[in-house]
Amino acid sequence: xxxxxxxxxxxxxxxxxxxxxxxxxxxxxxxxxxxxxxxxxxxxxxxxxxxxxxxxxxxxxxxxxxxxxxxxxxxxxxxxxxxxxxxxxxxxxxxxxxxxxxxxxxxxxxxxxxxxxxxxxxxxxxxxxxxxxxxxx
Numbered sequence: 770x771x772x773x774x775x776x777x778x779x780x781x782x783x784x785x786x787x788x789x790x791x792x793x794x795x796x797x798x799x800x801x802x803x804x805x806x807x808x809x810x811x812x813x814x815x816x817x818x819x820x821x822x823x824x825x826x827x828x829x830x831x832x833x834x835x836x837x838x839x840x841x842x843x844x845x846x847x848x849x850x851x852x853x854x855x856x857x858x859x860x861x862x863x864x865x866x867x868x869x870x871x872x873x874x875x876x877x878x879x880x881x882x883x884x885x886x887x888x889x890x891x892x893x894x895x896x897x898x899x900x901x902x903x904x905x906x
Contacts, residue, residue, distance in 0.1 A: 778880035780831065780845070788885070789850025789875050790893035791830070791842045793821065793857065796868040796903050798838035814838070817867045821857050828853040833885055841894075843885060847875055858905045872897025872906045 781788065795801070795817065802810045818840065822832060825842050828849035834841040844850035854873050861869040874896050876889025899906050 775880060775882055777831070777833075777883055777885070781878060781880045781885070784845040786877050786879065787875065788878050788889075789844040789847045789873065790878070790885075790889060791844070791850050791854050791871060791873050792839065792894050792897040793842075793854075793869045793871040794839040794897065796870055796900075798867075801867065813867050817861065817869065820860055820866060824853050824856050824860070833883075841885075843878070850875075854905055858903070861903060868903035870897060870900030870902065870904050870906075872900065 795814065798810075805813070818835070821840055821842070824830075825832065825844075828844060829846075830842045830844045830849060830853055832840070833843050842850075842853065844853065850873055854871050858869060858871050860866055872893055872895070874889060874893035876887065876892065878885045878887040878889055880886070896906050
């Protein structure tokens, strides 16, 4: 099966294999979970993730993966990715949202099934890790 055989692979090929990658995670999620309790944390996490999905769709982004308190989105153009990142970061300070740190990187990727692979994916994740608190990198 080639990358072009999957919907994600076709999407990646439409832009020549270069995407704007955005990683985000909830700041101090373990501490927050302990402080506000499981039920409230779950509600706020859901609100935060739903907000991210709404903002990403408005910028033609695509959710690639989630894990615990983290999100991974891809955009076919830099403008969409950077605008999404700024809007999502700004919205994370709302009454129900949770603080997020975000890393953005542009680079080459390949698709394998529903996953993106490549050095740029790893680099984008490391960029996000530079955020010490609710920061956009």
